[in-house]
Amino acid sequence: MLNETIIFAAGFAVSLAVMPFHIKKMKKKHIGGIDVHKKDKPFIPQMGGLVVLAGITASILVAVMLSPETLSTSMSFLATILITGLVGAVDDFKTLNAKVKPFLTLFAGLPILVLHTYNPTGLVFPFIGQTRMTIIYPFLVPLVMAVTSNAVNMMDPFNGTMSGPCTIITIIMLLSALLLGRSEALVLCLCLLGPLLVFFFYNKFPAKVFSGDVGSLSIGAALGAIAIIGRLEVVALVALMPQIMNAFYGLSSMGRLYERREVSRPVAILEDGRLMATKDPTAPITLARVVLARGPLREDEAAKIFLVLATISGVLALATAYLIMVTP
Amino acid sequence: MIRRILDFVLILLFVWVCMILGLWVIDGVIVPMRLPGIAEGLLTSALKVGASAGLVLFWLWLWREIVKKMFWRAMRKQ
Numbered sequence: 145m146l147n148e149t150i151i152f153a154a155g156f157a158v159s160l161a162v163m164p165f166h167i168k169k170m171k172k173k174h175i176g177g178i179d180v181h182k183k184d185k186p187f188i189p190q191m192g193g194l195v196v197l198a199g200i201t202a203s204i205l206v207a208v209m210l211s212p213e214t215l216s217t218s219m220s221f222l223a224t225i226l227i228t229g230l231v232g233a234v235d236d237f238k239t240l241n242a243k244v245k246p247f248l249t250l251f252a253g254l255p256i257l258v259l260h261t262y263n264p265t266g267l268v269f270p271f272i273g274q275t276r277m278t279i280i281y282p283f284l285v286p287l288v289m290a291v292t293s294n295a296v297n298m299m300d301p302f303n304g305t306m307s308g309p310c311t312i313i314t315i316i317m318l319l320s321a322l323l324l325g326r327s328e329a330l331v332l333c334l335c336l337l338g339p340l341l342v343f344f345f346y347n348k349f350p351a352k353v354f355s356g357d358v359g360s361l362s363i364g365a366a367l368g369a370i371a372i373i374g375r376l377e378v379v380a381l382v383a384l385m386p387q388i389m390n391a392f393y394g395l396s397s398m399g400r401l402y403e404r405r406e407v408s409r410p411v412a413i414l415e416d417g418r419l420m421a422t423k424d425p426t427a428p429i430t431l432a433r434v435v436l437a438r439g440p441l442r443e444d445e446a447a448k449i450f451l452v453l454a455t456i457s458g459v460l461a462l463a464t465a466y467l468i469m470v471t472p
Numbered sequence: 473m474i475r476r477i478l479d480f481v482l483i484l485l486f487v488w489v490c491m492i493l494g495l496w497v498i499d500g501v502i503v504p505m506r507l508p509g510i511a512e513g514l515l516t517s518a519l520k521v522g523a524s525a526g527l528v529l530f531w532l533w534l535w536r537e538i539v540k541k542m543f544w545r546a547m548r549k550q
Contacts, residue, residue: 270492272499382491385484389539396536421547429543437546438476445473453480460488467492 147210148334155203156338163195163346167353177354181302181443183417188351191236192343193359197229199339200366207331216259217328221335221369223255228293228365232357242403245357249293252365253286256372263375270378270467288377289368295387296364297357298394298404301411301432302419302447304348306355309454310363311340313383316458317370320379320465329374336366349444378468383461386453390431397429411436418442479542486538490531498524 170176170189178185204222208215231248234240240248256262262285266277277284300306314337321329340363346352355363364387371380381388398407408424410433421436435441435449502523507516 269495269499271496382488385487389483389487392532392536393539397540421550423547429540434539434543434546435476435480437543437550438479439550449473449476449480452477453484456481456484457488460484464488464492 147207148331150210151203151207151331152334152338154206154338155199155335156342158202159195159199159339159342162198163192163342163353166192166195167346170353179303179351181411181413181419182350183413188354190354191233191356191358192346192353193229193232193355193357193362196339196343196355196359197225197362199342200225200335203335203338207335211331214328214331217261217332217373218335220255220259220261221332221366221373224252224289224369225362225366227252227255228289229358229362232297232359232361235357235361239403239405242401242406245403246290246294246401249290249361249365250286252289252293252369256285256289256369257282261373263372267377268375268468268471270464270471273471285372288372289365291388291391292368292371292380292384293361293364295384295391296367297360299387299390299431299450300355300360301430302349302443302450303351304344304447305432305450306360306363307340307344307347308447308451309386310367311337311344312451312454312458313367313380313461314340314370316383316461317367317374317376317380319462320376321374323462323465324376324379324469326374326376329370329376332366332370332374336363336370349447376465379461379465382464383454383458385457385460386431386450393434394428394430402428414440419446483535483538483542487531487535490534494527494531497527502527 167189170191175191176187176189179188201222204218208218228249231245235245262281264278266275266281268274296306296310314333318330318333318337321333343355347355367380367384371377395401408427410422410427410430411419412422414420418440419436420440421433432446435446502520505520507519
């Protein structure tokens with residue numbers, strides 16, 4: 145218990161200490177973006193994901209020092225998120241093509257495959273139990289990394305709608321790890337939770353920092369890596385349902401992979417500052433647009449709905465973990 | 473606000489229940505299925521994978537249609 149507290153505290157403290165300096169530096173260097181959903185269009189410093197990466201790295205190093213037997217799982221987790229972080233950093237400076245980005249994130253699965261830190265027998269389902277997918281499963285690992293990282297990256301329309309739900313998902317995966325006795329997943333969730341809590345504090349409405357793709361891609365990859373290394377794949381699938389729904393609606397309504405800067409905006413801002421869903425039939429049907437379909441909302445109200453959705457899918461994920469536990 | 477959340481709760485519940493029921497159908501019906509006239513082997517396995525994949529695709533299609541209908545109906549009311 146003491147070790148776990150120290151692992152969590154390391155990431156939390158590093159992120160908390162570094163974030164104010166990061167915000168100052170980004171402001172000074174004018175690296176950021178316009179918050180398009182505010183009437184006054186403020187400039188917000190970007191790449192807060194770098195601080196999350198620093199926090200996770202600190203936690204991982206502490207975890208390895210405290211229990212050296214976790215070296216291979218910790219290193220594969222760290223390498224995975226650093227690869228997606230690198231892809232995200234490149235995308236933040238030079239927008240990558242809608243097909244290139246998912247392709248590059250496939251490589252995030254390599255450290256898990258090379259260090260063999262996945263469950264070689266395959267997925268564990270409710271009712272079915274342990275499956276034998278020895279041949280197919282290694283091919284699914286890069287795919288899972290690409291899906292989770294890009295699904296999380298796609299669901300960042302309002303302040304705190306990426307960081308908040310991801311924090312809830314991490315807590316749910318942590319509880320599931322406790323329920324199912326998955327110690328690797330427990331440690332990795334603690335490594336992610338500390339930096340995420342700090343980032344959510346700064347990213348919630350009104351945001352003081354944006355994650356950038358460096359943050360959203362690496363946080364998504366971290367959740368995917370925890371699912372694979374910690375054998376929580378089906379639990380993660382249910383917990384990530386709002387993100388998957390968002391990506392699925394967007395892709396199925398457009399009929400192709402798309403970069404958000406190249407399509408019509410699904411959400412518009414009214415005179416009074418409230419947000420509304422656009423009626424443009426060529427705009428993607430994203431979760432944000434579906435949330436606003438019943439009428440305009442303030443940004444903080446819309447962001448709260450995302451948190452409620454994450455909590456509901458989290459409860460369903462816990463129910464899934466329970467069903468896995470009682471499956472013989 | 474409550475009405476909006478309720479819409480999503482129903483969709484999430486529908487998707488989750490379908491997933492759990494689908495897994496149960498695959499495990500309890502499709503996998504133990506014996507096809508008359510076809511010996512156990514590659515063909516039977518391929519048919520079972522095909523049936524399971526079909527079930528998953530139907531689930532995704534149903535999910536997409538429900539959301540599309542719900543979205544455009546809400547937009548028209550607005």
